[in-house]
Amino acid sequence: MRSKAPPLLPVLRSQLQGLVLYEVLTSDEGWTAAELARALDEPESSVHRETRRLLAAGLLTSTQVGRAAVLRSNDTNPVTEPLRQMLIISFGPRKVLRIALNDVAGIDRAYIFGSWAARFVGLPGPAPGDIDLLIVGSPARGAVDLALDGLEARLRREIHVTFVSAKAWSEASDPFVRNVRDNAFVPLDVVDDGI
Secondary structure (H helix, E strand, O other), X not given: OOOOOOOOOXXXXXXXXXXXXXXXXXXXXXXXXXXXXXXXXXOHHHHHHHHHHHHHOOOXXXXXXXXXXXXXXXXXXXXXXXXXXHHHXXXXXXXXXXXXXXXXXXXXXXXXXXXXXXXXXXXXXXXXXXXXXXXXXXXXXXXXXXXXXXXXXXXXXXXEEEEEOHHHHHHOOOHHHHHXXXXXXXXXXXXXXXX
């Protein structure tokens, strides 16, 4: 079965290709195909096939470390930097926002919803013009604003934040919450350590 081009960046051959490229091209550390498969929750055989294609295309390099091949971005390829920027804009919001919000106390959950989430899960439509972020819990709004400072420029999209209480999210009696839950949304796996 042939995979479809990802709606977030349809110049790529598949969502998996985009996710592999995003992880490798935005990392200072190298990745093995097995590590990528675990991180992306994808079959190792599929990730191996994709990394072989990317190595053959000259977008990645491989260094043998013991029995493992460590993959890194090929920064001598002139398309690497522009491609990296496209990947950050297209696939980056999930990871960038998770990392930014991870240290904000009081967040029970965080989700991206709206058009970016719909394109991320494969629903067709126009390119998202913004990122809709839902914060569940009771964080200080100033702390959230501070955590998100500068990310709109990096992601090249406005970030619209909506706050709801944990009770409102769990009860889902509010029409807005029901609408978010009934449509595409992407969890950010933010952890409040209570620190």
